Amino acid sequence: MHEGILRNTRTGAALLASEPHFISPEGDLLDLEFEPFFDLNAIARRKPNLWRYREALPIILDENIVSVNEGFTPLLPLNFLGNQVWVKQEQLFSTGSYKDRGASVLMSKIKSLGIKHVVQDSSGNAGCAIAAYAAMAGISCEIYVPATTSSSKIRQIEAYGAQIRLIEGSREQTAEAARVASKSSYYASHSVNPYFFQGTKTFAYEICEQMGWKVPETLVLPAGNGTLILGSWIGFNDLMRAGITDRLPTIIAIQAESCCPLVHAFDQTPMPDVTTTIAKGIAIENPVRAAQILEAVRSTHGFFMPVTESEIMESHRECGLHGFYIEPTAAATIAGVKKYLNNYAPASLVTLFSGHGLKK
Ligand SMILES: *Cc1c(COP(=O)(O)O)cnc(C)c1O
Secondary structure, eight states, X not given: OOOOEEEETTTOOEEETTSOOSSOTTSXXXXXXXXXXXXXXXXXXXXXXXXXXXXXXXXXXXXXXXXSSOOOOOEEEEEXXXXXXXXXXXXXXXXXXXXXXXXXXXXXXXXXXXXXXXXXXXXXXXXXXXXXXXXXXTOEEEEEEETTSOHHHHHHHHHTTOEEEEESSOHHHHHHHHHHHGGGXXXXXXXTOHHXXXXXXXXXXXXXXXXXXXXXXXXXXXXXXXXXXXHHHHHHHHHHHTTSOSOOXXXXXXXXXXXXXXXXXXXXXXXXXXXXXXXXXXXXXXXXXXXXXXXXHHHTTOXXXXXXXXXXXXXXXXXXXXXXXXXXXXXXXXXXXXXXXXXXXXXOEEEEOOBBGGGO
16 A cells, blocks of 8 residues: 655646645645555455545555445435436535545545644534544534524534534635644644545545446536546546546536636636625535636546526425435535436436435
């Protein structure tokens, strides 16, 4: 096993992965360069969780793995508008969203580094996942959240024993407060820390394995901070480089029209004022990895698509009537699927329920 190297995304300088870097000394974003290995026969014999891709995850010692058998969520065929689509059941994770993928791998890395205290900022689900996995690892944790965060998510974070730091102000001001705190602590950020994406990439591995090591034509994903878009992009590229697949799925990225900076950046149109949305989990005005997200989607020949509040509410209601209770943020992606299928007829389309309805 090896642990890869950390690469400064601006200067190209390398940093040791054995050192506790989450951002470069100059303040630039880091990516992890890590060559994964896949033994498809060994993988098929392992337990159905995301650690079945053991040699593709950048953690050296098994004893540092922080896991509760998360992952390998069902990929269900469901019907939308007369089209069959595959919906990965990412609302079924222990904390109620797919953020557990990132949290499991990131917290395992943090444990490997011997770190005892972390800070993080979140509008909800990422905070829940980091708090839960910190609790499992016996690592103390402070989560910065905007004062407008739903009280059920705050209660959930507190239930894991994390300290809540309520910030009166925007999501951006909350992130800034956590960044200041991270100067004297380790920043377990889902948007900044490169190891979080080493967990979300398993979403791609699982889809590919569940489809018989094939790649779907289209992947419809939410776009907030892009943790799933960038994770999927890493994962599908890993599989292609390993010679297991020969192409990438086209990524269609969904934002709420009320807050869709990436739609406008991609289309090079001016961004209107942000208004409130029920899809709070993807209402990110300034995604720190915006340039990477735009480039990832572009490289798959995909695009960004906004959905309106009434489309989100309609999809939320419809999912319930099909027997699926998801949070409004998750319904935005499904609204995007419906909109996409009005104009396109992909041979295969994969999407997800990103978060559980019981915690909104
Ligand atoms: C985090 C999250 C998203 C969006 O993910 P980003 O990584 O911010 O792009 C979508 N749905 C739910 C339920 C989430 O928790």
